[in-house]
Amino acid sequence: MKKMIAASLVGIGLTLATAAHAADVDKLDQRIEAAHDVLHELMATPDKGVPLDIAAKAHCVAVIPGYKKGAFLVGAQYGQGVATCRTSTGWSAPVFIQLVGASFGLQAGAQSTDLVLVGVNTKSLDDLLKDKVKLGGDAAASAGPVGRDSQASTTELANAEFLTYSRSQGLFAGVDLTGDEVHQNSADTTAFYGKDIPYKVILSGQVKTPPSAAHFVATVNEMFRRGRARKQ
Numbered sequence: 001m002k003k004m005i006a007a008s009l010v011g012i013g014l015t016l017a018t019a020a021h022a023a024d025v026d027k028l029d030q031r032i033e034a035a036h037d038v039l040h041e042l043m044a045t046p047d048k049g050v051p052l053d054i055a056a057k058a059h060c061v062a063v064i065p066g067y068k069k070g071a072f073l074v075g076a077q078y079g080q081g082v083a084t085c086r087t088s089t090g091w092s093a094p095v096f097i098q099l100v101g102a103s104f105g106l107q108a109g110a111q112s113t114d115l116v117l118v119g120v121n122t123k124s125l126d127d128l129l130k131d132k133v134k135l136g137g138d139a140a141a142s143a144g145p146v147g148r149d150s151q152a153s154t155t156e157l158a159n160a161e162f163l164t165y166s167r168s169q170g171l172f173a174g175v176d177l178t179g180d181e182v183h184q185n186s187a188d189t190t191a192f193y194g195k196d197i198p199y200k201v202i203l204s205g206q207v208k209t210p211p212s213a214a215h216f217v218a219t220v221n222e223m224f225r226r227g228r229a230r231k232q
Contacts, residue, residue: 028096031082032082032094032212034066035065035081036219038063038065038114038167039061039219039223042116043222045172048171048172050118051146051147054144055224055227058224059121059124059125060085060086060117060203061085061118061119061223062081062097062119062128063114063117064080064097064114064115065079066079066113066114067081067115078098078099078101079098080097080185080188082097082216083097085203087203088205090221092202092209093205095128095185095189095202096184096192098183099177099180100180101181113167115165115166115177116164116167117162118162120162121161124139124162128182129200130184132181132183133181133182135164135178135182136179140159140162141162141177142159142164142174143165143176144164144174145174164176184199193210
């Protein structure tokens with residue numbers, strides 16, 4: 001009898017663990033879907049989106065949908081997102097990241113915005129592989145130009161690893177994220193893939209893109225392809 005009870009408890013535990021894992025993966029699928037929607041909507045309004053000149057230079061793209069910024073004297077900023085990087089065979093499967101920061105001053109209220117970070121050189125990939133990257137410190141970052149035919153200045157491209165953008169209430173603009181920190185979200189990445197896979201392995205293209213992330217990766221690739229087509 002005791003063995004039967006023990007076996008039943010183990011079975012219940014496994015069922016609960018499986019259900020919890022499924023719920024976690026579903027939440028991550030929704031995050032990827034939200035990131036895809038942000039890019040898809042930006043591409044649908046090219047005159048207000050990432051310039052083709054910048055898209056053509058993209059090495060990594062990170063999207064943080066619904067970045068929260070609340071403030072009362074001391075501001076707090078926090079968001080969860082996904083990132084993919086260009087490889088010799090296309091764009092990598094995504095990894096999960098989080099962006100955190102703080103601002104100080106007389107502020108009140110709260111807002112939510114979508115953020116897009118475009119890595120414009122190979123060093124941006126190296127920095128994404130670090131555990132923690134401070135924008136404007138560990139990685140040079142600049143507010144990016146906006147509009148299909150806009151171009152970043154030679155100085156911007158020479159100095160920046162990431163060009164950063166925000167979208168709030170339908171308006172898309174370059175944004176200064178200096179001081180904010182990008183962290184690897186290893187727990188979510190492990191939950192999504194079912195095992196602990198190093199970021200370097202995923203972002204270098206050694207992991208097949210899961211079906212639920214295929215549309216996000218395809219949209220990033222389409223943005224890059226349009227930029228390359230414009231340059232030719």
